[in-house]
Structure formats: C-alpha cells, structure tokens
Amino acid sequence: MKKLLILGAGTAGTMVANHLSRRLEDDWKITLVDQHETHHYQPGFLFIPFGIYGKRDVIKPQRDFVPPGVEFIVSPIEVIEPERNRVRLTKEGRYLDYDFVVIATGAHIRPDQTPGLAEHEWHKSIHDFYTLEGALALARHLRAWPGGRLVVNVVDNPIKCPVAPLEFLMLADWFFRERGMRDRVELIYATPLSGAFTKPIAAKHLGSLLEEKGIQVVPDFLIERVAPDAKKIVSYDEQEVEYDLLVSVPLNMGDEVIARSGLGDSLNYVAVDKHTFVSPTHPNMFALGDAAALPTSKAGSVAHFAVECFAENFVRYADGLEMLHKFDGHANCFIESGFGKGLLIDFNYDVEPLPGRYPLPGIGPFTLLQESEANHWGKLMFRWMYWHLLLKGKELPLPALMSMAGKWQNN
Amino acid sequence: MTTRMISGKTVQVNEEGFLLSPDEWTKEIAIEIAKEEGIPELTPAHWKVIEWCRQNATNGRSPTLRQITAGTGISTKEMFALFPKGPAKKVAHIAGLGKPEGCV
Ligand SMILES: Cc1cc2nc3c(=O)[nH]c(=O)nc-3n(C[C@H](O)[C@H](O)[C@H](O)COP(=O)(O)OP(=O)(O)OC[C@H]3O[C@@H](n4cnc5c(N)ncnc54)[C@H](O)[C@@H]3O)c2cc1C
Numbered sequence: 001m002k003k004l005l006i007l008g009a010g011t012a013g014t015m016v017a018n019h020l021s022r023r024l025e026d027d028w029k030i031t032l033v034d035q036h037e038t039h040h041y042q043p044g045f046l047f048i049p050f051g052i053y054g055k056r057d058v059i060k061p062q063r064d065f066v067p068p069g070v071e072f073i074v075s076p077i078e079v080i081e082p083e084r085n086r087v088r089l090t091k092e093g094r095y096l097d098y099d100f101v102v103i104a105t106g107a108h109i110r111p112d113q114t115p116g117l118a119e120h121e122w123h124k125s126i127h128d129f130y131t132l133e134g135a136l137a138l139a140r141h142l143r144a145w146p147g148g149r150l151v152v153n154v155v156d157n158p159i160k161c162p163v164a165p166l167e168f169l170m171l172a173d174w175f176f177r178e179r180g181m182r183d184r185v186e187l188i189y190a191t192p193l194s195g196a197f198t199k200p201i202a203a204k205h206l207g208s209l210l211e212e213k214g215i216q217v218v219p220d221f222l223i224e225r226v227a228p229d230a231k232k233i234v235s236y237d238e239q240e241v242e243y244d245l246l247v248s249v250p251l252n253m254g255d256e257v258i259a260r261s262g263l264g265d266s267l268n269y270v271a272v273d274k275h276t277f278v279s280p281t282h283p284n285m286f287a288l289g290d291a292a293a294l295p296t297s298k299a300g301s302v303a304h305f306a307v308e309c310f311a312e313n314f315v316r317y318a319d320g321l322e323m324l325h326k327f328d329g330h331a332n333c334f335i336e337s338g339f340g341k342g343l344l345i346d347f348n349y350d351v352e353p354l355p356g357r358y359p360l361p362g363i364g365p366f367t368l369l370q371e372s373e374a375n376h377w378g379k380l381m382f383r384w385m386y387w388h389l390l391l392k393g394k395e396l397p398l399p400a401l402m403s404m405a406g407k408w409q410n411n
Numbered sequence: 412m413t414t415r416m417i418s419g420k421t422v423q424v425n426e427e428g429f430l431l432s433p434d435e436w437t438k439e440i441a442i443e444i445a446k447e448e449g450i451p452e453l454t455p456a457h458w459k460v461i462e463w464c465r466q467n468a469t470n471g472r473s474p475t476l477r478q479i480t481a482g483t484g485i486s487t488k489e490m491f492a493l494f495p496k497g498p499a500k501k502v503a504h505i506a507g508l509g510k511p512e513g514c515v
Contacts, residue, residue, distance in 0.1 A: 156477060162514045193513050194500055200426060202515040220497040222476070222487070237491045266481040295470065297514045331514065345515055353515055 002028050002318070005087060005098035007077055007257075009034035011042075011391070012289025012303040013104035014065045018393030019311035021067040024318075030069070031096060033089065035076040037062055040132055041386055042160070043300060043379075046167055046336065048135035049127075049142055050175045057383070058132065065391045077105070080261040082282045100284045100318065103270055105257060107160055107290035107298055109134075111250040114155055116226030118250075125231060126246045129168060130160070138247065142175070147184030148244030153233055154191050155223055155251045158267075160290055160298040163345075165189065165249050166196060166210075167336040173213045174338030187214065190221040190233065190241050199352045201411045202345070205369040209337065252298070254291050269293035274349065275326040277310055278317075286310065296329035296349060304390055305330040308400040311393075330402040332358075334366075334379035342375030344368050348402040357406040361397055365406060418443045429503065429510050433471045436507030444505045450494065453505075457493055459483060461506045473503035473511060 004020065006013045009032050017032045024030070044058035066072040075091035086097045109130045111118035117126060127141060128134035150172060152165050159165075169187055176182040189196060189210070196210055196217050197203040210217060224236045232242045254268030263270050263279075270287035272279050274294050279285040287293075288310060289303040296302055306327050313323035329349030336342050344366045345353035357365040366375050389396055414421050415428070418439040423431040428444070430436055441461060445453050453461070463483050467474045476499040480487050494501040499511045 157475070157511075157513065192499075193511065194497060197515050198510070198512040199515055206515065220500070222491075222497075224487070236487050237496060266477055295472065333514075335515075347514070 002099045003097060004028060004030045004100050004102070005096055006030065006032045006102045006104060007080070007087065008104035008106055008255075008289075008291070009036075009039065009062050009066070009072070010104060010106045010289065011300045012106070012291075012307055013102065014039070014062075014391045015304065015307040015393055016102050016104065016288060016311065017070050018065070018067050018391065019307060020314060021070050022393065023311060023315050029071070031071045031073060031098075032066060033073045033075060033077055033087075033096070034062060035074065037074055039065060039391070041383060042130075043386070044383055045129050045132060045135040046164055046171070048132075049129050049138040049168070050171055051139060051143075055132065055136060060387060067392075077257045078260070079257065080263060082261070082263070082279075082285055085284070098284075100314075101286070103258070103263075103285065103287040103291050104289045105255040105291045107252045107254050107269075109250040110253045111248065113251040113253075114223060114226060114248075116228050117155075117248060119228055121226075121228035125244070126226065126228065126248060128248055128250060130164075130249060130252075141245070145245060147176070147181050149186045149188060149242060150245045150247065151188045151190055151233065151241055151243035152247045152249070153221070153223055153241075154249045156192055158298055159249055159252045161300075161333070162297055163333055163335045165191075168247065169210070169215050170213060170338040171336055173215060182214075186216070188216045188218060188241065188243075190218040190223070192222045193219065195219050201355070202353045202369060204411065205355055206343070209371075213338070252290075258291065265293055267293075274329065276313060276323050277306065277327070278323075286314075294329065297331045297333070299331055299333055300386070300390075301332045302330065304396075305332075305398075305400040307393075325400075328401050330400065332398065334375055334382065336376065336379055337371050340376050341371045341373055342379050343371055344375045344378065346402060346407075351402060351404075351407075354407040354409065355411060356408040359406050363397075368407065427510065430507040433465070433468065433507050436465075440507065441505050448494075448501050448504060450501075450505075454493075456485070456489075457505075460485060460490070460493065460502055464502055464506045464508060468506075468508050471509050473499065473506060473508035475499060475511065 038059045039062045041058040047053040075089040078088040078090045123137040127138040176185045258264035258268040272287045277286045290298040309325040309327040332346045347353045355369040422435040490498040
C-alpha cells in the first residue's frame with residue numbers, strides 16, 4: 001500500500017483528495033487531516049459585515065467533501081518530520097507515516113504580530129473580516145455604527161485575496177449610501193504599497209475608481225502599532241492615521257506547524273518549485289495553496305488551477321515519470337465594486353491583469369478590468385460552484401492555464 | 412518601455428524609472444538613483460542592504476521589507492531611517508530590482 005498524506009482540508013487539500021482519489025489506483029491509501037470539522041467558504045466572509053451573507057451561507061461539514069475511500073482524521077497537526085517520512089498529530093500523539101505528503105495548511109491572520117491590535121479594543125473599535133468570528137462581529141458592529149472615520153489597513157503583504165480590502169471599501173461605500181448615511185462616513189485605505197493599484201495597466205484603467213467613490217488612499221503606510229485608546233494607527237516613520245472604526249487585515253502567516261517543523265521562511269511559507277510544487281529539499285513533499293511560497297496571489301482560484309496541474313503530474317511522478325504540466329501562476333478573481341457590479345482580473349506569473357473580455361461558454365463573456373453586472377453575478381454564483389463543483393473536484397469550464405483569448409494587448 | 416542614460420550608461424527603465432534588467436545595474440547607477448531618491452550619500456549600512464537584496468532577489472524581484480530585516484538584522488525602524496518613506500520600494504529602485512507590487 002502506498003500512502004499519500006494530505007495536511008489541511010481547506011480549499012486546496014480537499015480538492016487534492018478528490019482529484020487524486022479518482023486518479024490513483026486501489027493500491028493507494030489517501031489520508032486527509034484537519035483540525036476542524038467544518039469547512040469555511042472564506043470568499044463569503046467579505047459579504048458578512050454588510051448583511052449579504054450570514055454564517056449559514058459560508059460553513060458546511062467537512063465530511064460532505066471527503067470522497068469515499070479517503071480517511072479523514074480530525075486533529076491538529078503537531079509536527080512534520082520529513083527525514084522520517086512521518087507526521088505527528090496532537091491528538092493522542094499519534095504518528096502517520098507517508099510515502100508522499102502534501103502540505104495544504106493555508107495562511108491565517110496574526111493580529112498578535114502588531115502591538116495594540118488584538119488587545120482590549122479588539123472586536124470593539126478594531127475589527128477584521130478575514131475570520132468568520134471577525135466578520136460576524138463586524139456585522140453586528142456596523143448595524144449600530146453611527147458613522148465616522150472608517151480606516152481599512154493592510155499590515156503587510158502578501159495577504160490572501162489581495163483585492164479583498166478594496167472590495168470591502170467599495171462595498172462599504174454602497175452599504176452606507178443605501179442606509180442614507182454616506183455623508184457621515186469617511187472611507188480611508190492605508191496600504192503599505194505605493195498605491196491601491198500598483199500594476200501599470202490596472203492602475204490606468206482602475207485608478208479613478210476609488211476617487212469616484214470617495215475613498216481616500218494613504219500610500220506607503222507600514223504600520224508599527226495601534227494606539228487603541230487614542231484610536232490611531234502609527235507607522236514606522238511616525239505617520240498617524242486616526243480612526244473611529246479600524247478594519248484591519250492583520251499580518252498573514254503560514255501555520256505554526258510549518259515553523260515547528262523547520263520548513264518555512266520568515267512568514268512560515270514553504271518553498272516549492274513554482275511550476276510543480278515539489279519541495280527543493282524533500283522530493284516526496286509538496287505544498288499547495290496559501291501554504292506555499294509562490295510569486296502569485298494567495299487565492300482560491302490559484303489553488304484550484306494549481307491542483308488541476310498537480311493532480312495530473314502527481315500520478316506520473318509517483319510512477320517515476322517526468323511531470324508534464326507546468327503551472328503558470330494563473331489567478332482569476334472577481335472583484336466586488338458595489339451597487340451590484342464587479343470587476344474581473346485574470347493573470348499569471350508573467351502577464352499582468354489586462355483589459356478585454358473573458359470568454360466563458362454559456363455564461364460569459366465577463367468584462368476584464370471594467371465594471372459590469374455580469375461580474376457581480378459571477379462572484380455570487382461562485383459560492384454555489386465552490387460547494388458543488390470545485391471542492392468535489394468536478395469539471396469547471398475554466399482552463400487551468402491562463403489564456404490570452406479576449407485580452408486586449410495594446411493598452 | 413524607455414531607455415535612459417544614468418552615469419554614462421544607457422539602460423532600459425519602466426515608466427517609474429525602475430531598471431528592467433538587473434544585469435544592467437552598476438554601483439555608479441545606484442549612487443545616481445539614490446541621489447534622485449533624496450539619499451545624498453550611500454553609507455556602508457546602505458550598501459549592506461543593497462547587496463543583500465541583490466543576492467536574495469528572485470526573478471529580478473526585490474525581497475520584501477520583512478525578508479530584508481530578517482536577513483540583514485537591520486530593524487524596520489533603521490530601514491526607514493536609511494531609506495525614508497517606503498524603504499522596500501526605494502531599495503528596489505536603487506538596487507536595480509523590480510518594484511514591490513500587489514496583484515493589481
Ligand atoms: C475575506 C477573504 C476573501 C477571499 N476572497 C477570495 C476570492 O474572492 N477569490 C479567491 O479565489 N480567493 C479568495 N480568498 C482566498 C481563499 O479563501 C484562499 O486562498 C483559499 O481558501 C486557500 O486554500 P488553502 O487550502 O491553501 O487554505 P485554507 O482553505 O485556509 O485551508 C487550510 C486548512 O488547513 C487547516 N490547518 C492549518 N494548520 C493546521 C494544523 N496545524 N493542524 C490541522 N489542520 C490545520 C485549517 O484548519 C484549514 O482547514 C479569500 C479569503 C478571505 C479571507
């Protein structure tokens with residue numbers, strides 16, 4: 001019996017289990033481990049603060065997505081021991097041996113890494129929407145919020161779904177307008193980057209979007225600490241931004257199990273080949289999804305395309321054959337822009353987001369780098385696709401590698 | 412894409428003056444760009460950072476500020492003193508590497 005061990009049953013791990021249980025023969029045993037019984041649809045967290053989605057829209061039992069024949073173990077993972085090809089679980093100190101291991105433990109927020117952030121004002125005047133609890137607390141807060149200065153701050157990059165903070169601001173603009181209180185709300189975006197849009201072509205097409213919506217950008221703001229009582233954030237170069245309500249995207253890091261196992265960089269991400277996801281130090285180890293240190297976005301869409309490339313490769317690799325598919329860093333993200341509209345970006349390691357039309361048989365085309373209602377519906381439809389097709393590894397009409405079809409090249 | 416002359420050498424740059432090819436970089440170019448960035452003189456501490464970034468660049472892209480501080484032992488505060496306002500971007504510019512970017 002050959003053993004494949006998958007660590008983490010999030011977007012990437014669940015998809016790997018489904019794709020490979022279908023492709024691998026009976027002489028394989030696949031085991032999937034996660035600390036939680038429930039699966040979270042994280043892209044849905046964005047809509048919770050504004051009352052569009054509730055808790056029930058974004059959680060389902062993990063076991064609904066575990067394919068027959070795959071063993072599912074619920075336990076925190078204590079440590080990975082690649083030299084001994086085994087993993088120790090926290091529960092009962094149990095060891096699991098493997099022939100191959102896939103690390104898919106994702107990334108999560110670490111508010112503890114910024115002084116003042118997660119102290120006595122946490123989930124009072126300081127909120128997050130990157131966790132289910134955070135998004136629910138913020139929804140409660142916004143229902144009764146009288147207005148004032150709402151500051152969205154990204155602590156540092158990379159973060160999962162890098163466009164989520166912008167989407168939050170654009171939805172906030174819509175939300176407060178709907179409630180007839182937009183004139184009592186200031187919307188401010190403090191980012192460590194040099195602007196809200198940093199890629200030249202996207203900046204050209206979208207640069208005025210935030211200004212039109214009355215969202216103020218504070219660029220080059222690298223937060224050092226929060227002063228929770230004075231209600232201000234302070235940067236390393238002593239800039240200060242005052243707030244009444246701070247919505248923070250705290251530092252994102254890979255799980256501590258990566259650090260405990262000595263496998264991560266300074267943010268606990270695992271180094272792997274960017275085309276094949278193989279570890280450069282351990283040829284029977286892979287990392288997929290947000291856990292991997294890859295020069296592309298940390299996004300569910302990336303995990304999806306990556307897993308499709310990986311699954312076909314893995315079957316060959318395990319048989320000692322060369323891997324044929326080379327992942328290109330493909331990402332495809334709908335961006336909510338408020339008022340029932342959205343944007344779409346499609347890019348990879350080499351091609352930055354371009355304008356044009358994204359063809360999708362039967363449903364599309366969707367407009368690239370341009371607002372449209374179709375894009376908004378695309379984003380909402382995605383939740384259904386996630387639960388019913390994507391996680392279960394079913395065919396989606398989206399090519400894994402990026403295509404130039406429909407993209408305009410003279411910008 | 413344009414070219415420009417920096418300290419006697421013609422190099423390719425993007426709209427914001429970042430070198431397109433790290434191989435075209437020289438120390439003289441670094442000194443010149445540093446002046447444009449408001450740093451009149453590059454001290455040994457500056458060079459330590461610049462050299463570390465060039466050695467640890469991946470695909471011509473500069474390391475992040477967090478990687479620089481972890482790798483060189485220079486604190487974030489000191490980085491802001493050495494390269495005021497947006498140190499990651501300034502170092503990348505001076506070291507002839509790609510600008511730190513988001514996905515859009
Ligand atoms: C607010 C928000 C909005 C987003 N919007 C979008 C979007 O519009 N489009 C898009 O494509 N992506 C979006 N994303 C990103 C997307 O959700 C993630 O990129 C994706 O879920 C990554 O999948 P993953 O499998 O790598 O990690 P995850 O799905 O996070 O799964 C990791 C799993 O590992 C488990 N785990 C971790 N450590 C341990 C341990 N030590 N022991 C046991 N189990 C462990 C966790 O419990 C978890 O189940 C968004 C994310 C957020 C937070």
